[in-house]
Amino acid sequence: MGDPSPDPEPQPQQPSSRRSSQVPQRRSRELSLPQPSISEEVPQTPFDGPAMQSSQGILASQTNLQDWSSGPPLTAQENLAMYPTEEAQLGGVEYPSLNMGFPSELQPQPYLEEGGMQASRNVSLMLQQLQQGQGSLFQQLDSTYLETQPDYLGQFNMYQGEDLQFDQGVPHGPYMRDDPTLQYSPSELGFMPFSAEVPEPEPRELAVQNAKAYLLQTSAGCSLSLYEHLVNLLTKILNQRPEDPLSILESLNRTTQREWFHPKLDTMRDDPELEPTYEMAERQKGLFLRSSAGGEGEQEMEEEVAETAVPNIMETAFYFEQAGVGLSSDESFRIFMALKQLVEQQPIHTCRFWGKILGLSRNYLVAEVEFREGEEEGEEEEVEEMMEGGEGLDPHGEEEGEEDEEKVTDVIPKPMWRPPPIVPKEESRSGTNKYLYFVCNEPGRPWTRLPHVTPLQIVQARKIKKFFTGYLDAPIVSFPPFPGNEANYLRAQIARISAATHISPLGFYQFSEEEGDEEEEGGAGRDSYEENPDFEGIPVLELVDSMANWVHHTQHILPQGRCTWVNPLQKLEEEEELGEEEEKADEGVEEVEQEVGPPLLTPLSEDAESSRTSTLAGATSTVPRTSTHPCQPPFSMSTPAAPTSWR
Amino acid sequence: MDAESLLLSLELASGSGQGLSPDRRASLLTSLTLVKRDYRYDRVLFWGRILGLVADYYIAQGLSEDQLAPRKTLYSLNCMEWSLLPPATEEMVVQTSVLKGRFMGDPSHEYEHTELQKMSEGEKVFEEEVVVQIKEETRLVSVIDQIDKAVAVIPRGALFKTPFGPIHVNRTFEGLSLSEAKKLSSYFHFKEPVELKNKTLLEKADLDPSLDFMDPLEHDIPKGSWSIQMERGNALVVLRSLLWPGLTFFHAPRTKNYGYIYVGTGEKNIDLPFML
Secondary structure: OOOOOOOOOHHHHHHHHHHHHHHHHHHOOOOOOOOOHHHHHHHHHHHEOHHHHHHHHHHHOHHHHHHHHHOOOOHHHHHOOOOOOOOOOOOOOOOOOOOOOOHHHOOHHHHHOOHHHHHHHHHHHHHHHHHHOOHHHHHHHHHHHHHHOOOOOOOOEHHHHHHHOOOOOOOOOHHHHHOHHHOOOOHHHOOOOHHHHOOOOOHHHHHHHHHHHHHHOEOOOOOOEHHHHHHHHHHHHHHHOOOOOOOOHHHHHHHHHHHHHOOOOOOOOOOHHHHHHHHHHHHHHHHHHHHHHHHHHHHHOHHHHOOOOOOOHHHHHHHHHHOOEOOOHHHHHHHHHHHHHHHHHOOEEEEEEEEEEOOOOOOEEEEEEEEOOOOOOHHHHHHHHHHHHHHHHHHHHHHHHHHHHHHOOOOOOOOOOOOOOOOOOOOOOOHHHOOEEEEEOOEOEOOEEOOOOOHHHHHHHHHOOOOOOOOOOOEOOOOOOOOOEHHHHHHHHHHHHHHHHOEEEOOOEEOOOOOHHHHHOOOOOOOOOEEOOOOOOOOHHHHHHOHHHEEEOOOOOOOOOOOOOOOHHHHHHHOOOOHHHHHHHHHOOOOOOOOOOOOOOOEHHHOOOHHHOOEOOOOOOOOOOOOEOOOOOOOOOEOOOOOOOOO | OEHHHHHHHHHHHHHHOEOOOHHHHHHHHHHHHHHHHHHOOOEEEEEEEEOEOOOOEEEEEEEOOOOOOOOEEEEEOOOOOOEEOOOOOHHHHHHHOOOOOOEOOOOOOEEEEEEEEEEEEOOEEEEEEEEEEEEHHHHHHHHHHHHHHHHOEEEOOOEEEOOOOOEEEOOOOOOOOHHHHOOHHHEEEOOOOOOHHHOOHHHHHOOOOOOOOOOEHHHOOOOOOEEEEEEOOOOEEEEEEOOOOOEEEEEOOOOOOEEEEEEEOOOOOOOHHHHO
């Protein structure tokens, strides 16, 4: 801000010279006044000719402009008796005044201000009159000021501007500027010199001017001065009129400062922070729109619609809410929409909302699904083929290794340890893989299918305890190592939770009337049930009192990791392809005991660790709150113990 | 969560899956107002629910003018009749640290814990098994105290400290901005600061003494014991504690809504470092 304007070269020197000359004169008495460059310039610039108005005015009064545009006007400030000699701080436009308390310097200031502020300036001038009692002077200034606005060129200093009132277009001679005594004297104007009219300010006024000058000094690192900040703050308080402002003074201080430096964004630009919110809203809007579009088509095919696979989420959510469990109603509704979407996309026979699992970064919404008869899961077959291909490669590797070893004289002893035989996983639609599970992170996002669970995964999942991150492909780092990524772990946990906690009242389900099954499966238990059409319901009190009235309707998972037991060694003999395996099978015939678990539809009273199960009887509410906490719930971030699934 | 904005807060915190049934909500609304009047509290917070085997405890806390003064805790079994709990002492915490397992739900239930105590009779010193009876109420008090000290959360700027000492609610708190809301350093523990005095002068230089007078969550041990998530796009930030599973803190950025609620079994997750 050193050079007020590019136009006239001598100009910069002149102001500086003027400043220097002014300084000793004006400021000599104000020794305590610090003179930071910017603030110094502020009052000095008025002395530059209005010629510079457009450019200089902009440059010179840049700081002023910032001040002007910042805060709301403070009309009350005029009433402050602190600065009687001050130009009016009106309309807030000019309040960061350049006035350092020099009454005689008031008049130059208006010249530099931009056109828009004329009116306010006029008023300010009027007020100045009142305050200073130099009415006539200002009136004249007023009129002349208006005339001098458009004159830029040839005006190098304010004196010239003043001259214009009487002698337009004639630049002053240098002698005027250099003469300290005549600096502010508008002798050309024909007025009495200011210096003659205004006597030396009284000490008190001087002190006031000093104080104000100090306050107007801008703080380091920014162009905000304490004066302006206080003005902002007081304006804000007076406008908002909070209760007990004294107690919140500190906060208001902070807020005002923050507002100065962080103005609200342009209305034209989108707020970048809210982008994800809008995106999510858009996506979820898609959910709702599709359903309505589908609705029109459904009206034509009402017969098929009656068999829709989508469950009535809202109804079940209502019941869960009575128990104090569950998600908010709008979230339930969105889940309902999302399930509808899933049903449309996949060939689904039955569908059920299984639950929500909380994760570290994202959560999972899980849907339990059965495909229609005959719909084979194509993905599963592909995965199996890849697996077998991988296994086929390994034996070849072993054979080649053997050949190399034979050539070497020192045969490295082969380890005797063989990994335990892998228990084959259960077929789809049976046992742990009875249902298919789809997950998504949030309603509106696409559903992902979870792979089938293998017994090994279940066995390992029982040994570890890990949080879910929310990303299906995240690795599970644990000991003992888990064979798979988060999708597998999630599926294993879902299988364990389902097997342990899905219960129903006694008698709701019954076995189908085929007793021959029992013998065929080696006493492992039936794995199918059907709804009992004659179910009449059990009175609530009985349900609450005794555990025997509740039964599991999912198969128990054996320690092996499957629901139906399979002897791993038997399978090994069947798959003999390599000679080595034959020998080893003969060497170590382990006797594996058949694992037996409780059969289907076992009451809860038979559960192990029954001390952890209990029922709650809600005495006060009309809807008895019944919740059963099943034994040993597997540790995951899921909502604990969702009450029965009634289907 | 503030009893005054109970319904909205419950709605916002419902993402964790545990809420309140409508009859409980309605009873809370009435009873908490009465509690506020009777005990002359400045603010009443609904702290949460501790699940027991037979019944649940509903916990509320009352605050006086000074927000960081020790809070009075009340419990109820039916959300209508509230009983004041005694303040927690160190002794209680130590005594009840041996108790494991779920809460029963009956405040007069007594846990029996056998301890080996050294008894000296004359010159003989032998250990005898002493059965110590600990009341469930004591356990309740100490668990609530531990949870409060460990995981009660408040966003930065919601309270401010005056030079005279007392802490006040900041009426000009307009909520955290989105960028601040995603950082753990913008949330504080709602208790007397412990770590603050250990900070170096350099660190303290950047702090604002009127706002930063509590410990931030950032340096909690173990690292990663907080799960921070944005729900509904960016319209809601939810913090869940992994150390005390069941504690949910929610805040809608750029609004004044925030609060925390604990709904859980009252058991600390000691396996946390293995689970991360």
